[in-house]
Amino acid sequence: MSEKIGIGVGMVGHAFMGRVHSQAWRSVGAFFDLPLAPRMAVLAGRSRERASAAAARLGWADVETDWRKLVERDDVQIVDICTPGDSHAEIAVAALEAGKHVICEKPLANTVAEAEAMVCAAASAPGRSMVAFNYRRVPAIALARRYVEEGRLGEIRHVRAQYLQDWIVDPEFPLVWRLRKDKAGSGALGDIGAHIIDTAEYVTGQRVVGVSALTETFVKERPLAEESAGLSATGGAATGTVTVDDAALFIGRLSGGALASFEATRFATGRKNALRIELNGSLGSLAFDFEAMNELWVSEGDSGFTRILVTEPGHPYAGAWWPPGHGLGYEHTFTHEIKDFLEAIAEERDPAPSFADGLRVQRVLAAVERSAADASRYTVVSEASLGEDA
Numbered sequence: 001m002s003e004k005i006g007i008g009v010g011m012v013g014h015a016f017m018g019r020v021h022s023q024a025w026r027s028v029g030a031f032f033d034l035p036l037a038p039r040m041a042v043l044a045g046r047s048r049e050r051a052s053a054a055a056a057r058l059g060w061a062d063v064e065t066d067w068r069k070l071v072e073r074d075d076v077q078i079v080d081i082c083t084p085g086d087s088h089a090e091i092a093v094a095a096l097e098a099g100k101h102v103i104c105e106k107p108l109a110n111t112v113a114e115a116e117a118m119v120c121a122a123a124s125a126p127g128r129s130m131v132a133f134n135y136r137r138v139p140a141i142a143l144a145r146r147y148v149e150e151g152r153l154g155e156i157r158h159v160r161a162q163y164l165q166d167w168i169v170d171p172e173f174p175l176v177w178r179l180r181k182d183k184a185g186s187g188a189l190g191d192i193g194a195h196i197i198d199t200a201e202y203v204t205g206q207r208v209v210g211v212s213a214l215t216e217t218f219v220k221e222r223p224l225a226e227e228s229a230g231l232s233a234t235g236g237a238a239t240g241t242v243t244v245d246d247a248a249l250f251i252g253r254l255s256g257g258a259l260a261s262f263e264a265t266r267f268a269t270g271r272k273n274a275l276r277i278e279l280n281g282s283l284g285s286l287a288f289d290f291e292a293m294n295e296l297w298v299s300e301g302d303s304g305f306t307r308i309l310v311t312e313p314g315h316p317y318a319g320a321w322w323p324p325g326h327g328l329g330y331e332h333t334f335t336h337e338i339k340d341f342l343e344a345i346a347e348e349r350d351p352a353p354s355f356a357d358g359l360r361v362q363r364v365l366a367a368v369e370r371s372a373a374d375a376s377r378y379t380v381v382s383e384a385s386l387g388e389d390a
Contacts, residue, residue, distance in 0.1 A: 004034065007345070008041040010070040012091055013082035014054035017105050018043075021082055021132075022058035024334035031320045032339045035346035038078070044070040071095050078345075081105060084183045085190070089114035092355075096125035101345055103338075105132045107194040107365065108358030110185030112382070115355070115362040122355045130341050130351040131358035133198040135275060137336035139328065140296040142316035143308070144279070144286050145203045152300060154283030156204050159260035161196035162276045163188075164268035168219070168246065175222040175240040187244030189215060190365055192275075193264035197361050198353065199277055200262070206254035208364045212378045213250035213371035217242055218267055250368050273330075294327040 009025055011018060025040050043060035044067045045051030051063045064070045067087075071079060071094050079095035081088055081104040089109050095102045102122075108131045109115040122129040135141055147153060165188075168179070177183040178191060186193075201207055224238045247265035254260055268274070275290035284300040297305040311327060313319035317336045321328060344351035363382050371379035 004037040005346075006039050007036045007077045007342070008039045008073075008075040009078045009080060010042045010044065010064075010073065010076035011040075011060070011080040011082060012044045012067045012070060012087075014043055014045050014051060014058065015082070017082040018054065019058065020331055020334050021080055021338075022060070023331050024338040025080075026059050028335050028338045028342070031335065034339065034342050036342045038338070038342065039075075041075045042070055042073060067091055068094065071098050071100065077101060078103065084177050085110040085185045086183050089118050092118050092129070093121040096121040096127055096129065099126050101127040101341075102129045103132055103341055104129070104355075104358075106198070106358065106361075107185065107190045108355060108362055110190075112359070112362050112366050115359040119355045119359050128341075128345050128349075128351055129355050130337075130344070131353050131355060132334075132337055133195065133202075133353050133357075133361075134333040134337050135195055135199050135290070136202050136353065137317065137333040137340070138288075138290070138293055139316045139318045140288050140293060140308075140310040141199060141203060141277075143296055143310055144277075144288060145205075146316070147286060147298065148203055148205060148279070148281075152284060153279060153281030153286065156206070156254075156256060156258045156279055156281045158278075158280040159200050159204060159254065159258050160276075160278045161200045161260065162263045162274065163192035163196045163265075164263070164271035164274040164276070165192065165266045166269045166271050168266045169269050171219045172223060174225045175242065176225065179222065179242045179244055180240075181243040184244055186365065186369065187217070187242075187246055187248075188264040188266045189245050189248040189368060191264075192266070193248050193262065193368070194361050194365060195275060196262055196264060196277065197364050198357070199275070200254075200260060201360075202353075203277065203279065204254060204256065204258065206256040206258060207360065208252045208260065208381055209255050210378055210380045211250045211252040211364065211367050211371050213248065213368040215245040215248045215369070215372040217244070218246045245372075248368060248372070250371065252364075293329070 040060045042062040043055040044064045055063050078101045221239045252260045278287040287297040296308045299305045311324050367379045367381045
């Protein structure tokens with residue numbers, strides 16, 4: 001057997017997403033027969049001390065404190081962006097212009113204009129690019145898409161999508177970057193709402209074309225993690241203003257005629273990571289909840305729902321792992337994502353979801369924000385050409 005071609009990876013950011021991406025880069029070659037062998041060449045972080053500790057722990061060979069130097073390195077052919085959304089566009093555009101392949105965490109950017117710039121750069125660059133909507137790679141969700149494509153549900157009439165978490169219910173939880181619009185772009189809407197928009201479009205094969213929305217910020221002031229100039233102090237403790245939504249609720253219409261409802265909140269007490277989707281069609285229904293991620297519930301005809309344990313060799317991705325009945329976890333979705341990305345690079349084809357797919361989700365997010373600001377009137381999702389007002 002000929003030796004596989006190596007390909008160098010540079011990752012920017014080493015917090016939560018950096019940890020799960022590192023796990024994927026480390027494990028993907030052990031479970032999938034890939035045409036390329038990824039080398040974890042370099043990790044970039046602002047603090048050399050913290051980045052060096054993360055690199056040693058996560059398996060990266062070298063460290064940079066400036067992402068620009070990472071992009072310039074000859075031993076890096078893939079740039080993996082795991083930073084907050086405010087830096088996605090700048091890093092991605094620079095990497096693409098340098099001829100690198102790019103995988104970028106979701107949402108693609110903080111604004112439609114930034115996402116458009118990324119799509120323009122991707123269109124003219126030699127490298128391949130992908131936005132990291134990892135839930136597409138849950139075997140049960142991929143199987144749900146297969147059922148829809150095979151016509152087993154008939155005409156899709158209803159879609160119900162939720163993403164429910166509770167990690168900021170406590171009003172004393174500090175003002176982290178995900179609660180600041182300048183860093184995150186939006187709150188629950190962009191952070192987890194983007195996932196259910198993409199999941200709904202992926203499973204149904206339809207686009208969200210219009211929305212009517214409500215958003216709310218339940219806790220408007222939070223303690224600062226550390227003192228910051230210009231922010232108020234209440235009762236002796238420094239606080240700052242939450243500038244993003246805590247929850248978003250919207251209804252929508254899909255391009256194939258289905259009616260949809262979406263709910264994204266980080267205030268669903270008791271719900272830890274409940275990404276849920278249910279489809280009702282003219283011939284059947286299906287339902288999924290990530291808190292039971294190895295299960296898909298299916299109803300065909302006029303029967304009730306039947307539980308399918310999605311761990312069989314013929315199920316998407318599952319055959320590469322363990323014997324039937326041995327479930328997968330959150331981290332495996334990222335391994336599947338990296339596997340698909342590397343195969344697309346080797347075959348010189350565009351991976352999915354593309355930056356253009358990420359831009360489409362960004363336009364839905366923008367329409368939700370406009371609708372909520374305009375007292376929930378029905379808002380058409382922009383299909384503007386690049387360069388036009390979105």
